[in-house]
Amino acid sequence: MKSSKTIPIQTLHLFPILDNLLIDLLKSLTEEEWNAKTVAKKWTVKDIASHLLDGNLRALSISRDHYFGDKTENINSYQDLVDFLNQLNMTWTNATKRLSPNVLINLLETTGKEYFEHLQTLNPHDNAVFSVAWAGEETSLNWFHIAREYTEKFLHQEQIRDAVGKQALMTKELFHPFIETFVQALPHTFRNTDAPENTIVSLIIITEIGGQWNIIKREKQWEFIDSFEEKPASIVKIDPQDAWLLFSKGMTPFEALQKVEIIGDQNLGQIALNIIAVMA
Secondary structure (H helix, E strand, O other): OOOOOHHHHHHHHHHHHHHHHHHHHHOOOOOHHOOOOOOOOOOOOHOOOOOOHHHHHHHHHHHHHHOOOOOOOOOOHHHHHHHHHHHHHHHHHHHHHHOHHHHHHHHHHHHHHHHHHHOOOOOOEEEEEEEEEEEOOOOHHHHHHHHHHHHHHHHHHHHHHHHHOOOOOOOOHHHHHHHHHHHHHHHHHHOOOOOOOEEEEEEEEEOOEEEEEEEEEEOOEEOOOOOOOOOOEEOOOOOOOHHHHHHHOOOOOOHOOOOEEEEEEEHHHHHHHHOOOOOO
């Protein structure tokens, strides 16, 4: 993937790393671990592995081969899209219950490499085949689409690791671009939040693998701001483990409220706990 422009969040080079870690992880699982329940509600570890395979196959079919097998003409709202995707996910995981773990591993290994090869052909500053809807975008650039795909691979592998008690993906190399992509949903989360103009809210994912992101209230919208002189009206501090769970609906805002630290305006800070960076 070549471009003379800066890519805001670099993730493409991490795909092979994540895929290799996934394959090694899945090869190490016992039969009991394959059937373990996960924070993804109704999904077992095997269901999540199947979902990751679906992600590779569907992306290759649509983005590389321009083949749209499912009709989408009845999608007229965000909720319609969520319902459509939930239905796709359910029918796929039900069908792939007949596949063995070994078959799933082999297919994931093959399709992961094919998908990475395809992503390298995309111009990061061209419009993506799908927008990042959870960030409030109707059209997104490929770099953001690729980053969103990275979060899918990271999140679901982390869900598997969490379910079977294996080492988490909590390194700065892997976690920081994941959470930075998720945090792009922050201005959209505040879209209906009224506040005086120039009000600033800061979100801090603590420890060296996290970071700080700030949004400011402009006349018509909230937007990111890198530097400022005014004191933030509210500062929200979240642990990395709680952050990935919260932003993917693995933890409720009420549960998170017992764990986070909010400095300043409590009501304003609590809005940040409603970030949802998945299609749900």
